[in-house]
Amino acid sequence: MQASTSTLFVEQDVLEIEKPTAGDIYGEDDSDGAVEGGGGNIEKKNQDLEKGPSKHASPAVLDWDGPDDPENPHNWPIGKKVMHIIAPAVISLTASFGSSVISPAFPALEKQWGISSTVSILPLTTYVLALGLGPVIAAPISETYGRHIVYLASTPLGALFTMGAGFSQNIWTLCILRFFAGLTFSPALSIGAGSNADVVTTQNRATASAFYILSPFLGPALGPVIGSFVTVRKSWRWTQWTLIFFAIFSFLLTLFTHETYKKALLLRRLKSRGLPPPPSPFPSTLAKLKFFLTVTLLRPLHMLVTEPIVGFFSLYVAFNFAVLFCFFTAFPCVFESMYGFSTEQTGLVFLAIGVGCVLAVPTTILCDIYLYQPRFRASKAAGKGGVVAPEYRLYPAMMGSVGLPLGLFWFAWTAKRDVPWASPVVAAIPFAWGNLSIFLSAANYLIDTYQALNGASALAANGFLRYTLGAVFPLFTLQMYRGLGIGWATSLLGFVTVALMPVPWVLFKYGKEIRGGVVMRLRKFRCFALEREKI
Numbered sequence: 001m002q003a004s005t006s007t008l009f010v011e012q013d014v015l016e017i018e019k020p021t022a023g024d025i026y027g028e029d030d031s032d033g034a035v036e037g038g039g040g041n042i043e044k045k046n047q048d049l050e051k052g053p054s055k056h057a058s059p060a061v062l063d064w065d066g067p068d069d070p071e072n073p074h075n076w077p078i079g080k081k082v083m084h085i086i087a088p089a090v091i092s093l094t095a096s097f098g099s100s101v102i103s104p105a106f107p108a109l110e111k112q113w114g115i116s117s118t119v120s121i122l123p124l125t126t127y128v129l130a131l132g133l134g135p136v137i138a139a140p141i142s143e144t145y146g147r148h149i150v151y152l153a154s155t156p157l158g159a160l161f162t163m164g165a166g167f168s169q170n171i172w173t174l175c176i177l178r179f180f181a182g183l184t185f186s187p188a189l190s191i192g193a194g195s196n197a198d199v200v201t202t203q204n205r206a207t208a209s210a211f212y213i214l215s216p217f218l219g220p221a222l223g224p225v226i227g228s229f230v231t232v233r234k235s236w237r238w239t240q241w242t243l244i245f246f247a248i249f250s251f252l253l254t255l256f257t258h259e260t261y262k263k264a265l266l267l268r269r270l271k272s273r274g275l276p277p278p279p280s281p282f283p284s285t286l287a288k289l290k291f292f293l294t295v296t297l298l299r300p301l302h303m304l305v306t307e308p309i310v311g312f313f314s315l316y317v318a319f320n321f322a323v324l325f326c327f328f329t330a331f332p333c334v335f336e337s338m339y340g341f342s343t344e345q346t347g348l349v350f351l352a353i354g355v356g357c358v359l360a361v362p363t364t365i366l367c368d369i370y371l372y373q374p375r376f377r378a379s380k381a382a383g384k385g386g387v388v389a390p391e392y393r394l395y396p397a398m399m400g401s402v403g404l405p406l407g408l409f410w411f412a413w414t415a416k417r418d419v420p421w422a423s424p425v426v427a428a429i430p431f432a433w434g435n436l437s438i439f440l441s442a443a444n445y446l447i448d449t450y451q452a453l454n455g456a457s458a459l460a461a462n463g464f465l466r467y468t469l470g471a472v473f474p475l476f477t478l479q480m481y482r483g484l485g486i487g488w489a490t491s492l493l494g495f496v497t498v499a500l501m502p503v504p505w506v507l508f509k510y511g512k513e514i515r516g517g518v519v520m521r522l523r524k525f526r527c528f529a530l531e532r533e534k535i
Contacts, residue, residue: 062262062263062266062267062270062277062278063266064266071265071269072262073198073199073260073262073265074198074199074200074201076199081199081200083256083257084195084198084199084257084258084260085195085196085199085200085208085211085212086253087151087250087253087254087256087257088151088188088191088192088195088196088212089192089211089212089214089215090215090249090250090253091151091155091185091188091192091250091253091254092188092189092192092212092215092216092219093215093216093218093219093222093246093250094155094158094185094188094219094243094246094247094249094250095131095158095182095185095186095188095189095216095219096131096189096215096216096217096218096219096220096223097219097220097222097223097226097243097246098127098158098162098181098182098185098219098223098243098246099124099127099128099131099182099219099220099223099325100124100219100220100221100222100223100224100227100325100328100350101223101224101226101227101239101242101243102123102124102127102178102223102227102236102239102240103124103223103224103227103328103329104224104227104228104231104232104239104332104343104346104347105227105231105236105239106120106121106329106332107120107343108231108235108236109123109171109174109236112236113170113171115171117478118475118478118479119171120171121329121474121475122171122175122475123165123171123174123175123178124178124325124328124471124474125471125472125474125475126175126176126178126179126182126471127178127179127181127182128182128325128467128470128471129179129182129467129468129471130178130179130180130181130182130183130186131182131183131185131186131189131467132186132463132464132466132467132468132470132471133183133186134183134186134187134188134189134190134463135190135300135460135463135464136297137183137186137187138150138154138186138187138188138190138191139190139191139292139456139460140289140292140293141187142187142191142194142261143263143292145264146259146261146263146264146265147191147194147195147198147259147260147261147264148254148257148258148259148260148261148264150187150188150191151187151188151254151257152251152254152255154184154185154186154187154188155184155185155188155247155250155251155254156247156251157184158181158182158184158185158247159243159244159247159248159251161177161178161180161181161184162177162181162240162243162244162247163240163244164177165177165178165181165240166237166240166241166244167237181243185247189216189463190460190463192212193209193212193213193443193459194261194456195260195261196208196209196212198260198261198262199260202386203373203376203386205444205447206364206365206367206368206372206393206440206444207364207365207368209440209443209444210360210361210364210365210368210440211361213436213439213440213443214357214358214360214361214436217357217360217432217435217436217439218354218357218358220324220325220328220353221350221351221353221354221357221432222350222354223350224328224331224346224347224349224350225347225348225350225351225354226242226347227239227242227347228343228344228346228347228348229344229347230242231343232342232343232344295457299454299457300457300458300460300461300464301461301464303454303457303458303461304461304464304465307458308514309445309446309449309458309507309511309514309515310446310450310458310461310462312503312507313442313445313446313462313503313504313507314461314462314465314466315465315500316438316442316500316503316504317438317439317442317462317465317466318462318465318466318468318469318470319469319496319497319500320404320434320435320438320439320497321435321439321466321467321469321470322466322469322470322472322473323408323431323435323473323493323497324353324432324435324470325470325471325473325474326473326474326477326493327350327353327428328474329474329477329478330477330478330481330489330490331346331349331350332346333477333478333481333482333486334415334424334481334486335349335421335424338415338416338417338421338486339417339421341421349425349428352425352426352428352429352432353428353429353431353432354432355429355432356403356407356428356429356430356431356432356433356434356435356436357432357433357435357436359429359433360396360400360432360433360434360435360436360437360440361436363396363399363400363433363437364396364437364440364441367395367396367399371392371395372388372392372393372395375388375389375392376388388448389511389512390444390445390448390449390511390515391445391507391508391511391512393441393444393445393448394441394445394504394507394508394511395441396437396438396440396441397437397438397441397442397445397503397504398441398504398505398508399434399437400433400434400435400436400437400438400441401434401438401497401501401503401504401505402434402501403430403431403433403434403435403437404430404431404434404435404438404494404497404501405494405497405498405501406430406431406434407427407428407429407430407431407432407433407434408427408431408490408491408493408494408497409490409491409494410423410424410426410427410430411424411427411428411431411490412486412487412488412489412490412491412494413487413491414427415486415487415490438504441504442462443459443462445507446458446459446462447459449511449515480492
């Protein structure tokens with residue numbers, strides 16, 4: 001296919017994109033080196049591969065020595081790949097577990113420090129808000145020094161701030177230290193998906209991503225379960241000690257992993273071969289930093305406002321995520337007042353959320369096997385390189401969009417004294433299943449649509465909005481439930497999910513037309529960023 005970079009072609013419902021790579025922004029190649037014809041060699045011509053590249057050559061781009069390069073994480077043994085997926089997943093589980101583990105302690109905080117119910121929720125709010133700032137911190141560091149060092153540094157820092165939070169003597173100290181704990185735990189949530197992509201090819205990304213993304217959704221479900229028992233049987237401070245135990249386990253796993261980021265690995269290789277790195281397109285480190293911050297901070301916000309796909313999908317996912325965090329205050333209100341549950345019994349209710357999240361994984365995998373992979377194979381057979389229209393990633397979201405209102409309305413009108421407690425508990429399962437199914441589908445769809453760094457910005461925009469709403473919603477949940485009652489308060493949330501329900505369906509039908517102007521809009525923003533860098 002002869003075309004310029006970033007040109008969009010649509011043929012027979014297939015989106016073919018000359019992928020925008022890191023080289024579009026940073027002057028370096030970001031392909032995986034697995035290109036037919038043996039692409040990816042450094043100074044390929046007139047070189048003896050057994051002797052390695054010429055030590056006198058200065059490569060114009062960074063790339064692997066070929067599609068079978070053993071140092072390429074895509075070619076690592078399966079066991080090594082799995083280990084490098086598990087470690088970031090466990091760190092992400094720890095980070096998200098920390099958000100909700102303190103929720104059963106709200107009454108204890110109110111009693112100990114004489115604060116209101118709303119103020120007692122602030123340690124959760126500040127932590128979740130900090131999780132949304134992860135990409136701002138992690139992206140520049142990981143792009144410069146690699147992903148492994150970020151994991152090694154951030155997890156112990158998170159544990160130290162958590163220790164300080166456990167020793168807090170007032171609510172404001174607790175809120176501040178919880179904020180910094182969330183901030184330092186958060187990088188794994190933003191670069192973990194990148195580590196996943198480093199070791200898994202696009203063809204197999206859906207299955208690997210399903211298992212990885214399960215972890216940050218499973219954490220909020222496990223937090224209240226464990227937090228309720230340690231709060232009742234020890235004290236609220238043990239919610240923080242428990243988080244530290246999770247952090248220690250995460251850190252120990254990380255010690256057995258290696259760097260996976262392509263640029264970092266290739267720069268180390270060049271250094272070991274005595275070769276200079278490719279010339280930087282930036283005249284100074286300050287210029288690179290200015291440009292990087294422009295792309296890191298402004299492009300996600302720009303895409304959130306100007307890209308309808310990013311804007312509507314992010315709003316949909318963020319609202320669903322916010323409803324999940326509403327349950328941290330709604331469930332105790334409902335089950336303790338309506339059914340007389342104890343704190344420990346209420347914590348166990350959140351296991352239903354975990355069950356729903358787990359069910360979303362086979363849903364996504366089955367959709368990938370039976371609906372996406374056949375089209376991938378057909379594309380390969382037709383000589384299209386396995387390129388498939390991103391809309392075929394939307395099947396889990398379309399199914400999940402039904403589960404959200406089903407679960408919410410079911411919960412709303414069965415949470416009554418004359419209805420057994422099991423009914424509203426089970427109602428949480430279809431909600432959680434739909435929530436994670438939509439998020440998994442959205443993540444794959446945004447990456448397939450925007451590719452490379454643009455896809456990372458789309459996910460960053462999604463994450464920013466998701467954690468912002470997740471931090472704010474619990475602050476008014478109690479007032480909403482007390483004012484409207486359980487039925488209508490939950491139904492209000494259900495009506496919003498019904499209003500947002502068409503998002504994946506509309507994108508499935510009209511996504512090709514909506515995608516038509518994506519590249520031109522992003523190229524305009526790139527020009528804007530380059531102009532700012534020159535200022």
